[in-house]
Amino acid sequence: MSSTALQNLIEQPYKHGFVTEIEADVAPKGLSEDTIRLISRKKNEPEWLLEFRLKAFRHWLEMTEPAWPNVRYPKIDFQDISYYSAPKPKKKLASMDEVDPELRRTFEKLGVPLHEQKALAGVAVDVIFDSVSVTTTYKKRLAEAGVIFCSISEAVRDHPELVRKYLGTVVPQGDNYYAALNSAVFTDGSFCFIPKGVRCPMELSTYFRINTQESGQFERTLIVAEEGAYVSYLEGCTAPQFDTNQLHAAVVELVALDDAEIKYSTVQNWYAGDKDGKGGIYNFVTKRGLCKGRSSKISWTQVETGSAITWKYPSCVLLGDNSVGEFYSVALTNHHQQADTGTKMIHVGRNTRSRIISKGISAGQSNNSYRGLVKVGPKAAGARNFSQCDSMLIGDACGAHTFPYIQVQNDSAIVEHEATTSKIGEDQLFYFASRGIATEEAVSMIINGFVKEVFTQLPMEFAVEATKLLGLKLEGSVG
């Protein structure tokens, strides 16, 4: 059980790294107002949306790339990226059977069933391949419940009033550098609307896949839960293995009205680059939920295992009185991966509550940072926050960092922060070995114990997938 045995544990190859041979309609590289007009035209968008994009682009031009995250990467040449890539043919699909067989095989390989009869019981799936949504399952059954679940492009076409009412209300166009870029060039994503009093009859899920080497993926997700509505939403991501980096800059906006609840779960498994740090996705994402109504609740659960760099802070703005925000996170980094992730809980309304459980696992030469802000505004009487940030180190070449920011402007608030750091070391592994348990099993048992609190928040199938994924990612990692 030398460090080599431990090393082998992490060196498990990435299983989703294949490229689909499919003809794609790729826009020329480069970013300008013309590119944006081209995207908007290709998608037959209304004028107001083009204006939305252009306004964002003009904002973006005046902004600078953030330098504060604890991550290092060469400067991105935004003119060297293609902002639109769609699998051909682009004709409208009437049924699942019309999906390109090559594309269908891709998703079968990934374990994402597109056929409804084969689909996981009770999960509707929207599938995004490069820039466009290729299919959404269970549409009819959802429509009967009054739930709208479709790609955002379809939503712009079929429900423009809803999209216009909520788009950009949680993450404004000029919010930050990557959100502005996304607002200018976003190509597709999911839209989900749960009307008043409706409990969504099944889990909704979006599966994102980047396939083209030199394209960026900029998807936009918007979820609105009206008064008393409930929805659980899952997001999965993979990408092929390239030795160049691809940019993924998504924006997710959630809006919960009075007594509504949104549960948003992510298992992020973008390609992380090889063991020497070559290639991989730059995952620069803005996710934010607005608890707009009284007693509304938004809960983020994320399992971040992929990407060369992760920069992401799923946040909650607790505007409505008695609203609740939750953030449960497992972020795993290995080899040369870098993650700067955490959350923001902004308490605005009275008696608002938030809970943060963050588990960071670092292996190899990776760096894993938790960055979180708990802010209690002057009117947030009775606000309450509990934060727990635990880090686990595997081996001695990795790093774990915690950057908690706490700003309290109301005397009646109670804010608690707890943090621990532990290490899977030689002695622990020897203890397991002396009881007959080999390194791999020992690591998996220790890690599963470490992330238990977060994984219990995931829907069942996702929890199983996430557990397997962690095992896979850590094969060969201890030393």
Added chain:
Amino acid sequence: MQSKDGRTLLEVRGLKATVAGVEILKGIDLTVRAGEVHAIMGPNGSGKSTLAKVLAGHPAYAATAGEVLFEGADLFALAPEERARAGLFLGFQYPVEVPGVTNASFLRLAYNTVQAARGKDELDPLEFDDFVREKMNLLDMDVAFLDRSVNEGFSGGEKKRNEVLQMAILEPRVAILDETDSGLDIDALRVVAGGVNKMRDPGRAIVLVTHYQRLLNYIEPDFVHVMAGGRIVRTGDKSLALELESRGYDWLLEGDKAAGKAVAA
């Protein structure tokens, strides 16, 4: 003395070992047969714990010369987990804490892994629960320990009981107990020793590494070895331990004394 079948379980010949490049074991010879209890005593730094760790396969310790046969086969050809599956057990002087992993799941994984390697039946969680509760009763252990993280927040005595519990579950051929008596008050010592005595068996050998003669009042050894400066300098029966108790180690050490003190094991 118990009846023995007399087979040699562990044969150590001319064993030398280093940690961080420093030679700690300077030639150990030891033969352990089925049914026997051996006590290894000696002052701090004499190499007792190092011998235990080298036999179990701790990665920080390197055997540099000599050989060890476990039931006739080369022990060093086996990885540490394979040694455990083959029936070698080490009770730790400082049991390791594993936050987040419940004692119940740890014990069951260990039990099932070892059972599978021996071609025996594994137990599901419910069956294992019955099985482990019975063993815990024998050690006067609260079943609440099953739901707690492995050794986390356990007192010294609780940790040592947990070690003996693991021995009772894994039913080894050779159990090496490294200072299982240290940190125990007299009541805990009696319970732990009682647990070890229940494990005495004609087919099993027990090697006790200890500083103090008092443990041997409860667990009667067949052989007492005194280590100093990385060697076994004297072997006798239980009366040797009593003699050490009254006379100390100095009369045995002489030339080895300086070497023994120079090494921090």
